[in-house]
Amino acid sequence: MTSAEDEQKFTFQPLQNTFLVLEKPGVRDLFTKWGLQWMQLKTFYYNQHMKPYQKDDFVKDFFKDPLVNSHVQVVSRAHQWCPLGLRDQITKTTAETVPATSLSMSFFDRLTSAGIVRQSGSIVKCYDEMYGDIMISDELRKMLLMDDSDNYDVFSEEDRSEFLFKIFKHVCLGGSVCQYEDDVPPYLDTTKMLYKDLVSVVKDTKTNELSVSTIVFKVQAWVGDHLVFPAASEHEQTFCYLTVDPVKRHVTLWHHVWDN
Incomplete structure (x- = not known):
């Protein structure tokens, strides 16, 4: 049987999403040229609407979700991609809201x-x-x-x-x-x-004005006192953002690790 607590949790299903930036000819070559080969983009569908006060629970449930753990990749010490696989270990997550209002x-x-x-x-x-x-x-x-x-x-x-x-x-x-x-x-x-x-x-049907509907979080995950994601050490160019589309109920992860 499913507990009431489990029913309230956010769950995530990976989607086969196509990213314009990865499909356009030559752009992957630019990412390699710029040293951004340790970058990933992945989109998931989530099961219920997220209210603003639920952002911390949303991010915590994201990192504890079994499908997220098997589909999100991290860079191993051997400099290879491997599954996140930290579902049962993560003790804390943080989510900093990032403004997204620009339209041009x-x-x-x-x-x-x-x-x-x-x-x-x-x-x-x-x-x-x-x-x-x-x-x-x-x-x-x-x-x-x-x-x-x-x-x-x-x-x-x-x-x-x-x-x-x-x-x-x-x-x-x-x-x-x-x-x-x-x-x-x-x-x-x-x-x-x-x-x-x-x-x-999205466009306001009354005013015809455009606005950004996406909610953006810059996120980290911890095991005890140790930062584990997006990497074990912080850097200007080590980051992970979750962009949440509340209309489609899609969340996209954009993640990069500075490789020393």
């Missing part, structure tokens, strides 16, 4: 007006310097990472909290072995495709 790539027009990117689309170079273990050799990465950059305030802290900005930042910074672009269009085009894959937009 014009959000990034200021890169040109600020002189970070030239009218031609080329990214302005700068002297090489290290930010942790990330090499900075242009004004774009300097603006993304360094709060003492002359251009840091081109995007406010509110702008930087937006999911669209976070996608762009992750794409631009890449992985540990990254061949960076000299021009910004490949970053912007890939950001746009990822955003379309991860975020749904």
Whole structure:
């Protein structure tokens, strides 16, 4: 018999979802070029509507779900994909709500007006310097990472909290072995495709105005005092987001691990 507690739990069913960003010719090659090969996208259907106050239970149930544990992959110490497999061990999950309100790539027009990117689309170079273990050799990465950059305030802290900005930042910074672009269009085009894959937009029937319906969480999972997901150690480029479509009852996981 099923207990009342079990009936209230969120359960998840993996879907064979097609992602625009992975289907377009050449984009997978860009991910490899940028060192983002340890990235995964997976979509699941969930069984009941999630109310805002249930977000912590939703994320906890997600990581404890047997089908999630068998379908979500992590990077092993041997540098291979393997199932998450932590269902019975996870003791704590965290879910940080990430604003997702942007509707247009014009959000990034200021890169040109600020002189970070030239009218031609080329990214302005700068002297090489290290930010942790990330090499900075242009004004774009300097603006993304360094709060003492002359251009840091081109995007406010509110702008930087937006999911669209976070996608762009992750794409631009890449992985540990990254061949960076000299021009910004490949970053912007890939950001746009990822955003379309991860975020749904609805139209208000009365006003005809568009708005983002997706709810976005940045998530982590712990066993005792030890972080175990998205990886055992934190890094600027190690992340996991869950994007929840409350209309379709779909949740998509976007996960990447910085590989040292």
